Amino acid sequence: MAGDLPDYYFRIRENGAAVFRVDTENRQRRIEMDQIALVNVKNGEIRPQGDRDLTETDLRTIREWLAERQALLARRDIDDIHRAVDHLNLTTQWAQSKATDGQLDDITDALLLAMHDLRTVLVRKKSERLMKAAGTGET
Template structure:
């Protein structure tokens, strides 16, 4: 069975990754992973490991991974928001049909504050977007 071994492996961590060059074609017949860089997704920094100099191929692989990772994280964030909407609907159903008075007492104030905060942010953002659209149409 032939297994394709990638040239690079990215060990994800909070806010970035460690980059390894993979060597599967050596005389020992084992996979060797040599750490070549660290990526900080927040700042966009790519720091070579030690005194290593990254090749153009290294940079290309890293930049491709960063672009793919950003897309994945953005997709996950939207999925989380869509799940939150589902959870809010489930919470409304629970509050209306299943919750006891004691359970409602435990969560009502916190839920109302969180919903008020969310509503305030959404209304402010929507008003800003509508104002921007009106300004653009007026031009």
């Protein structure tokens, strides 16, 4: 039936989610949500709430959600980086064609330092990858 609710609800939090078991099979036909666990997306920790014992179904559902959430966040991270590259290109175009001297004075030092820091990290990481590949015979 199209109106069926899922058995679990995940309320997104800063580092994960609060997990609720959804119950509609009660006498009042109300939606009841019982918090059963907290999930930390960064370290994969699943903490039952109170003195609850999580069932295998609970754990399997939470682990599936956790894997999907981690994959989604990873995709978002790389998408943010692609957007940053676009922003750098747009910033270059703006600086070349539209920016006033006052606007350039406001942003030049901060932008140069940020770009220098980024360049330093990228060059070091690329060098590490190349050294690692050369040491293992990979290309």
